[in-house]
Amino acid sequence: MSGQRTGFSRREMVLGAGAVAMGAMGGGLLMGAVGNPISRAEAKEPQAVPWPYEKIDPKEAGRIAFEGWYKGFCSYAVASGILVSLQQKVGEPYRSLPVEGLRLGEGGIVGWGTICGTLLGVTVAVGFVAPYEVGKQMLNELMQWYSDTELPLYVPAQPRAEVGVKNASNSPLCHVSVSKWCQKAGKSFASAERKERCARLSADVAMRTVMILNDWKENKFKSDLKYPPALYGTTGQHNCYECHGSKVPSPIKS
């Protein structure tokens, strides 16, 4: 966590023993299985993170995320908004990543209501795209923005249901975000309106993330937002009272 140092060497940032061996070969040509030279582009060489980023269209990422929700729910939706856009724009190594593998983040991980699946999808996508320290800042900003903003904002070209109500969750947790919206809208978790709300919110998170990534690509991304452990001496959200009421425990200092 914040304030702790990690010990990755450049060597370890490339994957596994095979990666190190291939990396050591250096130049642009590798030998294929039958001894013929093949270009680096075709060779199965693991590519260390961060992967190359090119600016993509936030609106298109939002559209993919919205449609993606109805195929694989929140985590898959947002990851696909970003990563499928990059598969199309950049190609490899994004094309080798099966975004369908990120579906299990749905509903705060298979319905447990923990982290909003959209933010789990973003955590993985940004982890491949952005350098570690910058990615941390981006996630910190996104968690705060998600908590503070009246969502959803996105209006799809082809809505599946009407969503008349927006709400600020004051939390990045699925259970809190969804339940507050359901209470405010008077709609059940199983309703078409709740599903549409989560699909639109997926588009919002994908679009916001792409806007941040595009800003970073243009050297315009800055963040001075502190991480929760730096402020509170433990991990957590900023609104301790919401769960603890007035009885917020003091973290152990020793």
Added chain:
Amino acid sequence: MSGQRTGFSRREMVLGAGAVAMGAMGGGLLMGAVGNPISRAEAKEPQAVPWPYEKIDPKEAGRIAFEGWYKGFCSYAVASGILVSLQQKVGEPYRSLPVEGLRLGEGGIVGWGTICGTLLGVTVAVGFVAPYEVGKQMLNELMQWYSDTELPLYVPAQPRAEVGVKNASNSPLCHVSVSKWCQKAGKSFASAERKERCARLSADVAMRTVMILNDWKENKFKSDLKYPPALYGTTGQHNCYECHGSKVPSPIKS
């Protein structure tokens, strides 16, 4: 979420336009950039999930996860325990996945204390390894096991600090899990003991996950655990009272 149907076609389960084109080529040989045939093993062909699984050693996965925590914290640690083991045992497509991209789950996502990073790492790893419906059951079981079990259990060959206290978190959330342990142990978040606790817990989660995956490989994995939305009409944990006290709201029914 549970009870909803998703619309992936077999075609969409393979990644992107390039994947479909290459998949349509069928056989075992593809053409390299210079026109020489190269084997499928070397070609950059996306592989749909689930990826091939072979039984791996839980203890080795635990060792990798424990050591991994001190390099990249909880999410990376557990993902590497499983996925680096599979890189070594199976090779591709695992070798093309840079596990370092999963670091941002640390501390419940960059210190926000949401889902325990170990379970975020597992969500991604299981998502690549297990078929969707089975992966859901595995995650459901792991969330419950994590919440119920007095952790950590793992004892490393080379401890960095002593960990005399175990605790059951009754929650898969980082903030809840870590804070309860710190209170019980009388140790701060910044202490060497808390770090060692999280490193050992990473080993526990990796080992438990591998045992489940190995059981599944031998057709021994079964689960009849219901998902929270099926029980409560919304996403959430099973112990509503912990945050809500006696005032647990009723979910909207309409």
